[in-house]
Amino acid sequence: DGGITQSPKYLFRKEGQNVTLSCEQNLNHDAMYWYRQDPGQGLRLIYYSQIVNDFQKGDIAEGYSVSREKKESFPLTVTSAQKNPTAFYLCASNGGGTSPLHFGNGTRLTVT
């Protein structure tokens, strides 16, 4: 079955370390997205990519970086510049336009 795979499910890091979250999709979708979820704040867009080798900042891109070298993959790096990185991170994809998003099961990152 097609879907989105995020790994790992749980991730623990020390403050000051960069960490990369993986997101892979086999839905043949052009567009991919990264959202951050905090309790009571809904989903906030970090970065999105509508085509390979191109991506745009979302509402809260500071302290994050991404790459889109392959259609299937859209990894997110949480850098040491991100002031409050502990959160639940969700990757999503769609076929573009107004088609619904398909989500992975998320990565819960804890930084101490």
Place this chain on the structure above:
Amino acid sequence: AQSVTQLGSHVSVSEGALVLLRCNYSSSVPPYLFWYVQYPNQGLQLLLKYTSAATLVKGINGFEAEFKKSETSFHLTKPSAHMSDAAEYFCAVSDYGGSYIPTFGRGTSLIVHP
């Protein structure tokens, strides 16, 4: 610019009672509207989508939503709540003004009592 407001961060109902989750949107152009459900420690799943074909949209698990342009609302309802409906529900809006990137509401946690 588009935005979504979900009234009530928590809604509590008894099993078998009507479920009503409220969503109001703002959009400068005709919007596309979505409801998603999230179970604990999982991603979001699509419940239903409004695309202007019909104002009453039926989704999965017995949920439906009605688009009311005059009220800029897209409330989610279910006639009879089940324990398995307990989850977080998100309303989202997408329009061309935002390059079709969906904007999400803050979510409403549905609590179902036996």
